[in-house]
Amino acid sequence: MASRSGHANERTDDVVAQIKRLLTASNQRLTRVRGSVIEALRGAGRPIRVDEILAVTPGLSQSSLYRNLAVFEAAGVVVRIQSADGRARFELSEELAGHHHHLICTRCGAIDDVALPDDIEQRLDGVLADVAAKSGFSMEHHRLDVVGLCRHCR
Amino acid sequence: MASRSGHANERTDDVVAQIKRLLTASNQRLTRVRGSVIEALRGAGRPIRVDEILAVTPGLSQSSLYRNLAVFEAAGVVVRIQSADGRARFELSEELAGHHHHLICTRCGAIDDVALPDDIEQRLDGVLADVAAKSGFSMEHHRLDVVGLCRHCR
């Protein structure tokens, strides 16, 4: 539970409604199959792999999953994370789940979510936009990972 | 080791000597082929792909390159970066190239290096280690990317 995104209990319907809106804006339907993929992602609360989604979604074909994840990504519903082991991980976009970062375990590869205080984020964004601009680069957003050992591996 | 980060003209011998040390510590030789791969990486100054390394290293076979990159990675000489397009990029480790971050272009996929002021880095590390610990996670280091549009794509 513990829906992320800051607010203690963001209602399920809100998120689903927003997803529907995002899909509609991309001329895509929210079918039953797609709904089950969304549920798998919401239930995880961290970036998960294709095989993990398949494991909790009986009857879902791998190709449909990949195709739907691509649709979701294009619509801004999910974000794809290329992890070190070559298998991509997916999670709901920050627009839906709130801005956050990742704790990445170097031993087992697990990834979990974590958030920073708002004031830190703001100062960081200021510095980054500034440094980027000096390289002729216009920043859209940042991505920050903490690399180390998870609770189980240390 | 004095030489590190920032200075435009870090002496070749220092870096190569350190690489040799790292390889020796992993029971690996610094052969002529491996030397040419190192040169390709040093010349780039940013994370580059396998095909880019092959392009500037005539006669190098693809399989040897992949094998050597794996050896380098295990020895701490290079770091592998999984980029969004599925093709990995490689660059000298921070131990050799100094701590830095990446500017990632969402349009053309180019990646460039950038550094932040030391005081920012230190404050950030403090906050991150703290937040990570609250999740039972022990931080080794952080990874920070600026995502946006490069000089050519904006």
Place this chain on the structure above:
DNA sequence: CTTTCTGCAAACGATTTGCAGCAGC
């Protein structure tokens, strides 16, 4: 009904690996 989704199986492309010959020490 028409269009979009879905599952199956085949295709793809980056990366890995088995093997025989060559290079480093």
Place this chain on the structure above:
DNA sequence: GCTGCTGCAAATCGTTTGCAGAAAG
């Protein structure tokens, strides 16, 4: 000479795609 490194070609594996039938509106 022994051991490790290299190149070639074949294998692997995550992901993508063509196609025909099923579901959504």
